[in-house]
Amino acid sequence: MNILVTGASRGIGAQLVTQLAEQGHTVIAASRNITELRRLATTIAEHHPGAAIHTLPLDLSGNNAGDNFTDRLQSIIPHLDVLVNNAGALINKPFPEITLGELQYIYEVNVFGPFRLIQMLLPMLSAAPAPSHIVNISSMGGVQGSAKFPGLAAYSSSKAALANLSELLAEELKEKNIRVNCLALGAAQTEMLETAFPGYKAPVTAAEMAQWVGWFAINGHRFFNGKVLPVALSTP
Numbered sequence: 001m002n003i004l005v006t007g008a009s010r011g012i013g014a015q016l017v018t019q020l021a022e023q024g025h026t027v028i029a030a031s032r033n034i035t036e037l038r039r040l041a042t043t044i045a046e047h048h049p050g051a052a053i054h055t056l057p058l059d060l061s062g063n064n065a066g067d068n069f070t071d072r073l074q075s076i077i078p079h080l081d082v083l084v085n086n087a088g089a090l091i092n093k094p095f096p097e098i099t100l101g102e103l104q105y106i107y108e109v110n111v112f113g114p115f116r117l118i119q120m121l122l123p124m125l126s127a128a129p130a131p132s133h134i135v136n137i138s139s140m141g142g143v144q145g146s147a148k149f150p151g152l153a154a155y156s157s158s159k160a161a162l163a164n165l166s167e168l169l170a171e172e173l174k175e176k177n178i179r180v181n182c183l184a185l186g187a188a189q190t191e192m193l194e195t196a197f198p199g200y201k202a203p204v205t206a207a208e209m210a211q212w213v214g215w216f217a218i219n220g221h222r223f224f225n226g227k228v229l230p231v232a233l234s235t236p
């Protein structure tokens with residue numbers, strides 16, 4: 001399969017890219033830090049010389065997010081089977097102190113960026129020979145009725161928006177042969193978790209979480225469409 005993973009430079013995304021490339025998929029790893037992406041691709045290629053791993057710079061924030069991205073992607077693969085919108089940004093700050101700029105940035109990366117990226121990639125997703133799959137990575141904090149935590153107003157509300165968008169798009173894109181699901185992740189040990197809950201020890205590693213996400217990205221759309229699925233042992 002041809003698979004695009006955003007937020008691939010570290011954490012769950014980096015593990016996901018590694019595992020999918022090892023399984024023989026053609027993987028495009030995207031994020032802002034191209035140096036880190038290239039280092040990751042080199043490491044994967046060293047361990048798996050035949051691995052089809054490509055890197056593309058992508059900044060999901062700002063009005064020019066993704067300019068030329070589709071052209072560059074199309075020069076690597078003719079169609080896209082799986083898009084994992086894994087990139088995410090988090091700010092941990094008391095509600096009264098969150099500036100408009102910070103709020104806008106979190107929504108740019110977590111909602112507007114994926115929104116525009118999906119729009120841009122629709123032709124490549126509908127060109128897939130079998131139904132393609134968009135997996136949006138949300139958080140337990142974005143699930144209605146889950147436990148909530150102080151300091152995460154911008155982050156968790158943006159993740160709720162992404163979850164809702166997933167339900168909407170599943171309906172709107174089904175005629176285009178595109179299925180859309182959302183994984184609301186619980187805690188996995190990454191830099192982001194440390195920012196959200198300093199000192200907290202997560203019950204799963206980034207690699208373990210990536211294993212589940214990867215399996216779901218490849219197989220989940222045979223069983224689910226328009227679902228927001230909690231992937232959590234505990235909250236957070």
Ligand SMILES: NC(=O)c1ccc[n+]([C@@H]2O[C@H](COP(=O)([O-])OP(=O)(O)OC[C@H]3O[C@@H](n4cnc5c(N)ncnc54)[C@H](OP(=O)(O)O)[C@@H]3O)[C@@H](O)[C@H]2O)c1
Pocket residue numbers: 006007008009010011012013030031032033034036058059060061085086087088089109137138139140184185186187188189190191192193202206
């Ligand atoms: N870890 C957890 O416990 C947990 C729990 C619930 C949900 N999640 C979700 O899981 C996903 C992965 O989280 P993680 O813990 O692996 O986070 P992480 O270690 O902080 O990695 C975040 C990734 O997003 C990319 N990114 C950040 N800002 C970006 C931007 N403006 N444009 C493009 N890419 C950007 C980063 O790459 P660059 O810096 O190179 O751009 C990085 O690769 C996120 O969506 C997060 O919200 C994580």
